[in-house]
Amino acid sequence: MEHIFWTLHPVRIPNAVRAKKEYVYDSQGTEYIDLESGIWCTSIGHNHPRICQVIRNQSEELIHTGYIYAHQVIEESAIELLETMGLDDGKGVFLCSGSEAIEFGVRLAQKIMDRPFLLSMSDSYYGAYGSATTRDAGAWTAFDWLDRCKTCPKTEVCDRDCTHFQSIPFNQLGGFLFEPGSSSGFVRFPPKGLVRLICETIQSEGGLVLVNEITTGIGRTGRWYGFEHYGIKPDIVAIGKGIGNGYPVSFTGISKQCVDCWEGRPFPYAQSHQYDPLGARVALEVVRVIKEEGLIDRARNEGIFLKNALEGLKTRYSMIQEVRGRGLMLAIDLDQAQGVFEGLLANRFILSLRLGGKTLRLDPCLNVNRQTLERFLVCLESLLKPGNAIEQPVSSNP
Numbered sequence: 001m002e003h004i005f006w007t008l009h010p011v012r013i014p015n016a017v018r019a020k021k022e023y024v025y026d027s028q029g030t031e032y033i034d035l036e037s038g039i040w041c042t043s044i045g046h047n048h049p050r051i052c053q054v055i056r057n058q059s060e061e062l063i064h065t066g067y068i069y070a071h072q073v074i075e076e077s078a079i080e081l082l083e084t085m086g087l088d089d090g091k092g093v094f095l096c097s098g099s100e101a102i103e104f105g106v107r108l109a110q111k112i113m114d115r116p117f118l119l120s121m122s123d124s125y126y127g128a129y130g131s132a133t134t135r136d137a138g139a140w141t142a143f144d145w146l147d148r149c150k151t152c153p154k155t156e157v158c159d160r161d162c163t164h165f166q167s168i169p170f171n172q173l174g175g176f177l178f179e180p181g182s183s184s185g186f187v188r189f190p191p192k193g194l195v196r197l198i199c200e201t202i203q204s205e206g207g208l209v210l211v212n213e214i215t216t217g218i219g220r221t222g223r224w225y226g227f228e229h230y231g232i233k234p235d236i237v238a239i240g241k242g243i244g245n246g247y248p249v250s251f252t253g254i255s256k257q258c259v260d261c262w263e264g265r266p267f268p269y270a271q272s273h274q275y276d277p278l279g280a281r282v283a284l285e286v287v288r289v290i291k292e293e294g295l296i297d298r299a300r301n302e303g304i305f306l307k308n309a310l311e312g313l314k315t316r317y318s319m320i321q322e323v324r325g326r327g328l329m330l331a332i333d334l335d336q337a338q339g340v341f342e343g344l345l346a347n348r349f350i351l352s353l354r355l356g357g358k359t360l361r362l363d364p365c366l367n368v369n370r371q372t373l374e375r376f377l378v379c380l381e382s383l384l385k386p387g388n389a390i391e392q393p394v395s396s397n398p
Helices: 049-061 072-085 098-112 145-151 192-204 226-230 256-262 277-292 295-316 337-346 370-384
Strands: 016-020 023-026 031-034 091-095 117-121 140-143 173-178 208-212 236-239 250-254 320-326 329-334 359-362
Touching (some): 031 370, 072 250, 091 098, 098 117, 098 250, 098 256, 295 320, 295 329, 295 370, 337 359, 337 370
Parallel strands (some): 173 208
Antiparallel strands (some): 236 250, 329 359
């Protein structure tokens, strides 16, 4: 790989050749366990046979249309996706990446809003480029909920008279872009009462609520979307990653209210792979697989099992400081995180270590085998034991 410019994370399998479900194999036949779902993308497992089949079928029919002509599958897929969002009477646009889906939603909101500013949580991540990434001071304001709200006892019903809440400049805000739980990869969940009060205040004054579901959507948190844990109704929802199960497709869902504000006028956005039928067909099949295989409930139940097991390890090993999670999106804060991460990798378990932090993150596919999770827990505990050699691999073979 001498001619590839690697930009961020080190490569964990330099010669991967095939994959199935949560398993990845290198050219020597060595099996690795992927507990971060291909950077959170393969929501229903690597190389799901139904996804592979629809890619073959659609590619023999029509791959690319862009925004010049249309294929019926983009309408069918949009209907299915909007229904999962509770935006049945709305509309949507197919794009290529999560960053793009968020940016499209932000640009649309900025065209609609009467007030110039968008609110975000200070620890949120919104993509690799665009206004949502730079969050220029002339268009954005950030709220530091970690400062006081994380430890506030009023998690269910926020106090409107709280001085910290009153510091939010609602008179300038036209919208709120919310990331419900990923928190730049560290898996932190803003209090329900705070989020609900922010959304109620903004929407009651004619503003918009946008949600970034790139990481938290498509069943990851044990519900279709992370915003469902907060009981809010967003106006714009951006999804990506898991909706393509490894294929690059994203979607921005738009409420009827927002559509009506702009309907009939051309929106100044065009991209070469906008509305491509292949991506739409993949997204449609991913949703159908999740529904037919009951993967939302499965993710919730396996997430409860995994979190309870990790909490049990926390009571026995002081190295673990905190466990957080919803569904199959979990984080472990621990001492010697780098060593534990390397020990797991030596045992062929792939998961995420947040750069510069002490947090290990797990995002296995929604249909992960229970036996795989148990193998991971055995290996993790072996690395946590006092005097264990984080350096000494423990076999993870079944």
